[in-house]
Amino acid sequence: xxxxxxxxxxxxxxxxxxxxxxxxxxxxxxxxxxxxxxxxxxxxxxxxxxxxxxxxxxxxxxxxxxxxxxxxxxxxxxxxxxxxxxxxxxxxxxxxxxxxxxxxxxxxxxxxxxxxxxxxxxxxxxxxxxxxxxxxxxxxxxxxxxxxxxxxxxxxxxxxxxxxxxxxxxxxxxxxxxxxxxxxxxxxxxxxxxxxxxxxxxxxxxxxxxxxxxxxxxxxxxxxxxxxxxxxxxxxxxxxxxxxxxxxxxxxxxxxxxxxxxxxxxxxxxxxxxxxxxxxxxxxxxxxxxxxxxxxxxxxxxxxxxxxxxxxxxxxxxxxxxxxxxxxxxxx
Numbered sequence: 001x002x003x004x005x006x007x008x009x010x011x012x013x014x015x016x017x018x019x020x021x022x023x024x025x026x027x028x029x030x031x032x033x034x035x036x037x038x039x040x041x042x043x044x045x046x047x048x049x050x051x052x053x054x055x056x057x058x059x060x061x062x063x064x065x066x067x068x069x070x071x072x073x074x075x076x077x078x079x080x081x082x083x084x085x086x087x088x089x090x091x092x093x094x095x096x097x098x099x100x101x102x103x104x105x106x107x108x109x110x111x112x113x114x115x116x117x118x119x120x121x122x123x124x125x126x127x128x129x130x131x132x133x134x135x136x137x138x139x140x141x142x143x144x145x146x147x148x149x150x151x152x153x154x155x156x157x158x159x160x161x162x163x164x165x166x167x168x169x170x171x172x173x174x175x176x177x178x179x180x181x182x183x184x185x186x187x188x189x190x191x192x193x194x195x196x197x198x199x200x201x202x203x204x205x206x207x208x209x210x211x212x213x214x215x216x217x218x219x220x221x222x223x224x225x226x227x228x229x230x231x232x233x234x235x236x237x238x239x240x241x242x243x244x245x246x247x248x249x250x251x252x253x254x255x256x257x258x259x260x261x262x263x264x265x266x267x268x269x270x271x272x273x274x275x276x277x278x279x280x281x282x283x284x285x286x287x288x289x290x291x292x293x294x295x296x297x298x299x300x301x302x303x304x305x306x307x308x309x310x311x312x313x314x315x316x317x318x319x320x321x322x323x324x325x326x327x328x329x330x331x332x
Contacts, residue, residue: 007123007152015056020116022123028155036068037112037127037146039177044155044329047182051292051300058288068108069146070101071173072138075309078206084139084168091137105136107144122151140167156328163321171315172307175325180300181263184293186226192260193220195247199310203238207309211248242281246309249275259303271326272305279303
């Protein structure tokens with residue numbers, strides 16, 4: 001049943017950043033920030049569904065990705081360089097020689113411009129960033145947008161990711177949101193992923209080889225506690241200390257959630273048209289205090305739908321990058 005009420009919108013500035021807080025008619029509050037075009041936090045029925053750096057000073061750090069839009073390329077590019085049509089581009093590594101989530105100066109570290117549209121049945125928050133050729137080492141100018149939509153009477157937030165470029169360049173964006181569903185750690189969180197295959201990773205956390213059948217410790221086709229197999233030796237070699245894996249999604253359609261996360265009280269359904277999802281279990285101490293927990297690791301789980309990382313994804317002039325992620329919450 002639709003309500004005649006319209007969502008509350010609160011725009012405010014803090015520590016040089018611009019925030020937009022939207023509260024709809026069914027208890028969903030999403031706070032957006034212009035830094036990285038980010039989802040700063042999500043609350044449902046008054047409880048935190050996400051976790052974020054507690055202090056703005058930590059959120060400002062380039063190596064804190066919580067809630068931010070990743071690009072130009074989400075994931076890792078080895079050796080700090082990129083080859084496009086036989087021309088080599090030197091990028092800006094930020095993890096040894098590896099370029100993580102676009103490297104130094106990536107779009108997640110930039111302040112996006114903002115537009116807000118309030119209609120009779122939803123709020124539309126649009127963040128836009130224009131990246132010049134050579135920024136972070138990438139070729140071509142690029143326009144990067146994220147369109148967030150919150151319906152008045154549905155506890156969901158949809159992110160539509162768009163990009164346009166003036167010459168061939170790699171583009172693979174996502175939103176790096178960590179979810180906790182009212183919890184302070186992973187102890188009471190369970191996960192289901194619509195994926196029978198995954199991509200193996202090296203000791204340096206780089207994707208290697210083609211998609212393989214998920215082993216038992218990576219099989220989430222039936223809901224199971226996240227912690228059940230998280231310390232399995234198969235996935236804890238090298239730098240790994242838990243999940244940081246790419247799952248290839250099965251049978252993608254608009255009506256089926258590709259990822260389902262549950263706590264004792266809440267449920268999150270994640271819908272997307274991306275062909276894979278990265279699941280990262282907050283394995284390492286990021287040296288910041290979280291707003292949901294005093295613990296240093298495993299305070300929540302990042303769910304990052306994106307294009308599969310075992311392929312190169314180039315965008316050319318006159319083409320459009322366009323994909324969506326929708327987060328839908330429910331109280332159990």
